[in-house]
Amino acid sequence: MKPTLVIMAAGMASRYGSLKQIQRFGPSGETIMDYSIYDAYRAGFGKVVFIIREQFSDDFRAIFESRLKGKIAVDYVYQNMQSFAEGYDIPADRTKPWGTAHAVLCASAAVHEPFIVINADDFYGRDAFEKAHQFLMKEANDHTFGLIGYELIKTLSDNGSVSRGVCRADASGNLIEIAERTKIYRDGSDIVYEEDGIKTKVPSDSKVSMNFWCFTPYVFSICKDMFSIFLQKNINQPKAEIYVVDVGAEFIKIPGNALKVIPTRSKWFGVTYKEDAPGVESNIKTLVANGEYPQSLWENV
Template sequence: MQPTLLILAAGMASRYGSLKQIQQFGPSGETIVDYSIYDAIRAGFGKIVFIIRKDFEKEFKEIFEPKLKGRVETDYVFQEMDAFTDGYATPADRTKPWGTAHAILCAKDAINEPFAVINADDFYGRDSFEKAAAFLKDAAKPDVYCVVGYQLSKTISEHGSVSRGVCAADSESNLAAINERTKVYKDGEQIVYEDADGSKHELAPDTPVSMNFWGFHPSVFKLSQDLFRDFLQQNGDKPKSEFFIPIVVDHFIKNKVGVVNVIPTGAQWFGVTYKEDAPGVQESLSALVKSGEYPDNLWK
């Protein structure tokens, strides 16, 4: 069975105001997500599911359907505020969706096979998709998930600090914990993170970090649904509370429901954390096209 790729794109349009302005980085006007889809198809993913906002459905399909028709199966899922809330009344002052783990839950009826999850606006690289596809085809089980671990030095912005989920792995390369470091940056030759009190701590360049590229068995839906119910009881009245993927993963590991393999990649990650990152992304993609890693027009 071919795995599915679930792309978290509900925030995409709200960041840009309209999908028409989504940044084009490739030589033929490709967006970052075009490269992810291209890599996923050649790695053997059989279906692409987009999580989007209902009000951008028409625009979204106009952009992606002409490219993908006949190449891969597609589906569209909406992250609605009242989905899976089991009658819980959403507070009137809440404006943002319930977070990334809730987004995954919204895809419950669209996915019956092992699947990967990525962000729409991050470039992950071919190696990551090949390794994720191999894991999902052969190793994903109800009690075995995975996260792709990037080398920290390959995920840093030259233009300011970034937040990174630092992965602590056990002796069997399974995830023991993810520690969210909110202020990570280059300090001379070193990479450091800062605590709330301003104290600095060095991190090794090859420290594995999560860039939100996960591999799941469909068992994650039931687990997420149960945990979301608890989350709403405890945090539903806080207007900015979010139900994130690491909340589910943390429960999965700590309660010994299963293990999460950390799959290392040497791939270069890039994304646009800062406006100033955009030219570098364009240059990096041009270099990859020049070296033959990608054609100069992905969908020709």
């Protein structure tokens, strides 16, 4: 059974200011997601599942239906505010989705095989998908999950702060601790995260999660339990979210479980801010010029 690629694309892009997930960056109009799907396809993945907001369904289908037909199986799931929130009245001031852990939970009906979860607006690189495929086929099970780890210094934006899951692993590469830092940036020659107005230095070579996770469907039961507890505590908090990183942290608390931090040599880049877009386009142009991707990504697949 081939593993599945799950793409989280339901975010509102509040800092970016538009639906960045379907912005076209490639020379033939490719989105960043196209390159992720292409890398997953040639690594051996058999299906892609888009997690989107229902009002964007037509936009996504218009882009991907024709270009992916006959190449890789495609499915769509919707991250709705009401999903898995039965018995709760959603407050009127709650306008944003519940977070990435809830997004993963929303994919549970469409995924029945080992899978990876990624962000729609991050370019992860071919090596990351090959490493993830190898891990899913040879190592992953209900007690062994994984994440692709990138060096922090290679994941920053020049245009503002970023959110990163900072990892601490043992000598065997098993995750000991992961901390979601929602405001990381360069501060002179240092890299810091800021919390409650306090700055704390972070080593530049720290391995960080870019939301590239390797799971089995067992993760859905963890997400469901955690989301239920989250709602009990946060139903009236309009900006509270539950993250995939929280799921990973909970998973490794269970005796006998391990979460492998899988290093990659791939270069990451993404579009947190509109000002990041020219750099993304330039990076893709360079990769195409170097022969790592064709000029027209899907033409001869």
